[in-house]
Amino acid sequence: MSHLNTLKGYLPWIQTPLIINAPMSGIAKSKLATAVTTAGGLGQIGFMDDLQDLTKELEITKKALADIKTETLPIGLGVIVFGTPIKAWLDLFAKYKPAVAWLSFASASELQEWSEGIRLVSPQTRIWIQLGSVSASVEVARACQPDALVLQGIDAGGHGHEDGASIVSLIPEVADTLSELGFDIPLIAAGGIVDGRGCAAALSLGASGVVMGTRMLAAEETAIPAIYRDAIFEAVDGGQVTARSRVFDEVWGPNFWPKTYDGRCLKNQVYQKYKSGVDIQSIRSWLSQAMNGSASESLSIQDMGSIWAGTGVGMVKEQRKAADIVEEVRGSTRKNLERAMTSL
Ligand SMILES: Cc1cc2nc3c(=O)[nH]c(=O)nc-3n(C[C@H](O)[C@H](O)[C@H](O)COP(=O)(O)O)c2cc1C
Known part of the structure; x- marks a missing residue:
């Protein structure tokens, strides 16, 4: 089965190319996740320290997306794993069964504990792990059998591997290495993608979908103050x-x-x-x-305050609805791939 068919198997509402909003801690909440999923992407809610607030966001999302008939809550839920006690989170995964658990920022053994724990309480939830190197990909592939790896290049806004590479070299090297070792794991691209040109490039590199954080700072559903958004537009x-x-x-x-x-x-x-x-x-x-x-x-x-943003920030210029961003990037990706074909 192709990677895209695998993804469509458990994310049946998605349209292609698959566009995903980054689970930006504290600012990617129910409004953004709902808008992105409704537009045929994978909407995600980012990590929150306060699990009562997070529960409220999940409840709102569940109601808002009730029309999408799936065995899971049709979103991803981000966890910043290091330093986070697992028990209360497992209760949340058991109760809400998000389609995707997006795990980031931890050692392979911590990620293994979380992957196994989540699979036990919510077998329908697929495990996606974000990382930024070939060696981490191999370690995590062995330890966690992830359903997808999100490869985060150094252009990415927010936290990430201090030593890294752009997705241009990271994705193909990870793909080659995993394939040589006998792994067959869908790869998702993150870092520097803000429009259809970046998305087209990521698909050409072998990604099955793309994550956008910095571009989604322009979405009106992202919970940031206007002054933060203006700083992004001015950059x-x-x-x-x-x-x-x-x-x-x-x-x-x-x-x-x-x-x-x-x-x-x-x-x-x-x-x-x-x-x-x-x-x-x-x-x-x-x-x-x-x-x-x-x-x-x-x-x-x-x-x-630290304004997390990636190198793509210079191309993020105006506030839009998240659905418009998703649709624009999807449409423009096709055009850019067609244009690229004409140069062959
Ligand atoms: C404001 C902001 C907050 C972020 N918060 C998180 C987070 O909580 N968890 C996480 O795994 N990644 C987080 N990221 C990183 C994203 O998951 C993703 O790798 C990144 O946004 C992709 O690069 P881009 O910003 O160029 O699109 C964040 C990124 C931004 C810009």
Whole structure:
């Protein structure tokens, strides 16, 4: 069976090419997930610390998507695995049975524990694991038998592998390596895809679907303040105005993220100071003074909070409905693939 048929087997409402919203913690909630799934994509709800709030979001989603007749809740549910106690989450998986459990940011053994736990309480839920290297893909393929691997290239906004590659080399190398080892796992592309050109490229690389985080920051259903969205729309030249660094977490206090991970954010004064060698304690006290209004510099929105965004940010220019984004990317992917064929 082709990978696409496998995916359609358990995501029967999807249209192709498969477009997925990233499960962005705290901002991809029921509204976004519902809109994306209704538009024929895979809508996802991102990780939330407060499980009562998450339960409310799942209830709203369940009602909103009741017309889609599947044995699962037709969305993905994201879990940031490291440091998260598993028990209460398994109760949620057992109760809501999301079509996909999207697991990220953890060791292979932690991911194995979660995969096995979820499969036990909700056998219908498929396990997708996001990672960013060939070695992690092999380790996780062996430990977890994932239903799909989401390969996150270094262009991606938000957290990801500190050492990495773009999807241009990551996807084919993972595909070759897994195939040599006898694995047959659908691959999903993440990182830098904001339109049909990126989606067409990802499909050519061997992906069975694409994830968009940064582009979905423009969706009106994504729960971010207007000022955050405006900073995204104003950003140009994505590789210059964003950077990967651990300082975007470190500045807020002890950084609990495992050493493997940093994150891509809009560059800000914190980052500039860090790059020029200012120590983290001094940056923290400067920031708290500046936030109290007692430092000389004034702060922009990207100084006052970490604005996670990928290198594709320069092409994200206007607020749209999530469904329009999904449909536009789907249609434009076809056109771009046809155009590419004419150059052969
Ligand atoms: C604002 C933001 C928040 C994110 N939060 C999460 C998260 O909670 N869990 C996760 O697995 N990935 C998260 N990501 C990463 C995405 O899953 C995905 O890899 C990334 O958005 C793809 O790259 P793109 O931003 O260029 O589309 C986040 C990305 C962004 C931009």
